[in-house]
Amino acid sequence: MPELPEVETIRRQLAPRLAGRLILDARAHESAKFASAVAARGARIGEVQRRGKYLLFALDNDHELIVHLGMTGMLRIAEPGVTDQYVRAAWDLDDGAVLEYRDVRRFGRIAVVPRGSYASLPTLAAQGPEPFDDAFTPQQLWTALGTSTARVKTQLLSQRPVAGVGNIYADEALWRSRVHPASRHVTKPQAARLHEAVRHVLAQGIDNGGTTLRDYRNFEGGRGENQFALACYGRGDEPCLRCATPLRRTVIDARGTTFCGTCQRR
DNA sequence: CGCAGCGCCTGAAGGC
DNA sequence: TGCCTTCAGGCGCTGC
Numbered sequence: 001m002p003e004l005p006e007v008e009t010i011r012r013q014l015a016p017r018l019a020g021r022l023i024l025d026a027r028a029h030e031s032a033k034f035a036s037a038v039a040a041r042g043a044r045i046g047e048v049q050r051r052g053k054y055l056l057f058a059l060d061n062d063h064e065l066i067v068h069l070g071m072t073g074m075l076r077i078a079e080p081g082v083t084d085q086y087v088r089a090a091w092d093l094d095d096g097a098v099l100e101y102r103d104v105r106r107f108g109r110i111a112v113v114p115r116g117s118y119a120s121l122p123t124l125a126a127q128g129p130e131p132f133d134d135a136f137t138p139q140q141l142w143t144a145l146g147t148s149t150a151r152v153k154t155q156l157l158s159q160r161p162v163a164g165v166g167n168i169y170a171d172e173a174l175w176r177s178r179v180h181p182a183s184r185h186v187t188k189p190q191a192a193r194l195h196e197a198v199r200h201v202l203a204q205g206i207d208n209g210g211t212t213l214r215d216y217r218n219f220e221g222g223r224g225e226n227q228f229a230l231a232c233y234g235r236g237d238e239p240c241l242r243c244a245t246p247l248r249r250t251v252i253d254a255r256g257t258t259f260c261g262t263c264q265r266r
Numbered sequence: 267c268g269c270a271g272c273g274c275c276t277g278a279a280g281g282c
Numbered sequence: 283t284g285c286c287t288t289c290a291g292g293c294g295c296t297g298c
Contacts, residue, residue: 001291033274053292071275071291086276105275107292123293150269157292158269167291214278214290254271255291 002069004131004164005205005226006216007053010075013219015048017077018057022094029088031106037089039112040065052127052163064115066124070107072215076100104215127163131202136162141198142191152194153181154253162198167255168211168233173197174259175232180266181252181259204229232258 002010022044028037045065046058055075057065067075078090078098089101089110101110111120118125128144129135144161145152155161156170165173174181177193186194210216210224213234217223227234231241236249236258245262 003292068292070293072277103275104277105290107275109293121294148268154269159293256289 001071001166001168002073002210002216003053003166003169003205004050004202005169005208006210006218006224007050007055007069007164008206009210009224010069010219011048011050011055014075017219018045018048018093018099021045021097023091024094025092027090028110029106031088033106033108034088034101034103034110036112037065037091037101037110039063040091051124051130052159053166054121054124058115059112062115063112066109066111066113066121067101068109068121068124070103070105070109072105073101073103073108074215074217075219076102076217076221123159127159128161129163131162131164131198136195136199138188138192138195141195142186142188145186145191149184151181151252152179152183152186153255153257156198157253157255164202165198167257168213168230169198169201169205171233171258172201172231174264176201178263178265180264181257183266232260234258 023040026038026041028034040059043059043061046060049056053068055067059065078100084102086102086104087100088103091099093099113120141161145155148155153170153174156165173194176197179186179190179194205211205226208224208226208229211226212223213227235247237246240247240260240263243262245260247258248261249258
């Protein structure tokens, strides 16, 4: 599932490839989740930025094209003559290439909005700080987590305490910081450890080009390598790398969750 | 207003 | 072998 490291890997690859390109034409799946992709027709692409898991393409008409990859979304340059029933949007570029958005399960989303107007994307509008910005601090994380009584993992997945953490990196960060995923309250030291852990696991994910367990591919079609660096996610019943206790698998907020019942205390 | 619960999607994998 | 069930889960929306 594309989380911040996967989206950032894609952004770094496609930004230089797409900057300055004019969108000559566009097509999209009829679903409201993708239909507005055609509104980018006639615009020139500027800077490509990322906010959490959202890709933001600046357009020269005071709008921006926003792409969220959901579970199985991917961006790529089309191969000539190849048809694919899972392509949900396509943009014809002025250099002859076709940018495609492919999404088997259609959990992703595309929007064209006036620059900075995110009312139609409430999760984007309400997101917490970028994890590598100065605004993300141990104190800020502790305060943010304290405003809700929801489980700490649920809060991380809400994107509100910090942007960009999904199920894989949430399990990794909670394991690294020794915080129990179902905790409804975290201490200041726990928040400080979680702050460090979020930055660590996301930075490592970027360094490794993202995590490819099933569907994730980068803009060049390649796989990430971070799946070989995971300490917790997907390792249920395998020994904890700190204490050797078999990791436990449970469900929190309808998401598969792996954690160490010995190291990670409430 | 906050939040729990639900629905969207479809291929892969496992059971019988 | 083939059919059926279960599973993966981010996020927008609804209703309490």
